[in-house]
Amino acid sequence: MLSQLRPLLAVCLYLQLPGGQGWFPGYSNGFHYQDITNGNVYFNGVSxxxxxxxxxxxxxxxxxxxxxxxxxxxxxxxxxxxxxxxxxxxxxxxxxxxxxxxxxxxxxxxxxxxxxxxxxxxxxxxxxxxxxxxxxxxxxxxxxxxxxxxxxxxxxxxxxxxxxxxxxxxxxRGVVFPYYSQKGRYHYNFLGAQQACKDQEATLATFEQLYAAWEEGLDWCNAGWLADGTVQYPITVPRDGCGGVDLAPGLRSYGQRHRFLQRYDVFCFAASVKGDVYFLKQPTRLNFTEAVEACASNGSQIAKVGQLYSAWRLMGLDRCDAGWLADGSVRYPITKARPNCGPLEPGVRSFGFPPLHQKFGVYCYR
CATH class of the missing domain: 2.60.40.10 (Immunoglobulins)
Known part of the structure; x- marks a missing residue:
């Protein structure tokens, strides 16, 4: 049977060799075949x-x-x-x-x-x-x-x-931040989570990005979507209600979740921005509508959450004044913790989503 196949194998090798040259002992183009009569093919020469x-x-x-x-x-x-x-x-x-x-x-x-x-x-x-x-x-x-x-x-x-x-x-280079809906905790399916991050000038965080953020101290007890379709959350201080006090610090994982039916919060990743995020100085505080108009009058637009996080983490934005953002939330960035500016560690402080008629400052992006 092998003797019948040898002519066909020789023809196949003829077609495979560059330039359409047939195989014969001594032929070399940097890739050399030999001992075909015994049913063996060897590769020698250049690699x-x-x-x-x-x-x-x-x-x-x-x-x-x-x-x-x-x-x-x-x-x-x-x-x-x-x-x-x-x-x-x-x-x-x-x-x-x-x-x-x-x-x-x-x-x-x-x-x-x-x-x-x-x-x-x-x-x-x-x-x-x-x-x-x-x-x-x-x-x-x-x-x-x-x-x-x-x-x-x-x-x-x-x-x-x-x-x-x-x-x-x-x-x-960027920063991971947790994000939840104006409606409250656990309102996003996977597609909704993607859109929520996109709306805030960010993208879904990867596992590697969330892990790096946890290593840098991110502690958040609400589970959120990641880019691979898993749902996880980072814990640096074990406690009841967050996996329990007996579990070691780390990323708590729910594994893969149903992308359409199940709903959670989301972890977003914001990279650096080309423009400038700044607190707009005004003589009086503003409601949300006035805040949007004030940024526009200043030749900019009201900042998004991802832009504020990026400016805080990558550009050192530090301001102890609460201000409106584009999603209707109120936040302020602290790089150097101090009295009357929230917790002792740096971070972006959040007032959540207050009624839009309330008065605050505003962060603009230009």
Whole structure:
């Protein structure tokens, strides 16, 4: 039977070899096959290596970032070979809820390039290019970073039968904050949670982002949605009603929840903002409608919750004056705790959602 298959196998190898050249002993294009008459195929010669000096990169929203990727051959080639590079992306925050876990784990194309020809896709079109600072440099440059650009990027280099890849995680510098509805506790399904964060110039926090926030001291006893469809909450001081005093500090997890039927709060992630968040000085306090008009008259707009958190955490905004925000909540940011400005630790203090006719200051964004 094997003797009958050998001619067919030889034909298949003929079609696979670059340039349409048939196989024969001594033939070598850097990928060498031998001993086929005994039913064995061996690979010798040049091997392709794809590497990245950094497997995690952080950047600022609205800025640029370089995701490093380099390839080389061992041993080195005397003449260059035609290679194809493909960058793909597994988002940390899918725009819409996936129908299944398999869909959640599906990578999407960012850029494909061969020689001087390249093509970018989707929201990356016109924002990405290859750095090509040296031979073998296939690092991806992303400009005008979006809030949803976070996730895992794969650099795949293809050369004939060789296919090697490396992954790089992209994170945006920012801050995680809990958020709940004006109606009270536990009113968002998964899609509602996504929209709530988006409305506040933020996105659903990932598990990694919430974990990092917990390590930095975030303690919140209400469960909230995360980007992967799980529901969790961070506890630094164990207590009754928050998993109990016998459980160690950490992230309490409800696991995967039904994305449409079950309702919780949400943990949002706000990255840096390009503009300026400031407390608008006024001779008198304002109700909500007056606050919106006052920001507009000052050439700005009333700030969103994510913008205030970002300005507090990343720009050091410190103001012991309560002010309206766009969602109808009243908050103020404290970086240096002091008497008459709330708790002893830094944070964004919240008055919740008071009646809109009450009088406060206002935080604007320009």
């Amino acid at each position: 392709l290596h794809v590497e990245s000096p950094e497997h995690s990169v952080s950047a600022t929203r609205g800025g640029s970032v370089i995701l490093p990727c380099h390839y080389h051959y061992e041993p080195e080639l005397s003449t260059p070979r035609k290679t194809r590079v493909k960058w793909s992306w597994l988002p940390a925050n899918p725009i819409s809820a996936p129908a299944s876990l398999e869909a959640f784990a599906k990578e999407t194309d960012v850029m494909v390039a061969m020689g001087n020809r390249h093509r970018s896709y989707g929201s990356f079109r016109g924002r990405v290019r290859l750095r090509r600072s040296a031979p073998g440099d296939m690092s991806l440059v992303i400009n005008e970073l979006h809030l949803n650009d976070t996730g895992r990027y794969r650099c795949e280099v293809i050369d004939g039968l060789e296919d090697e890849s490396v992954t790089v995680e992209l994170e945006l």
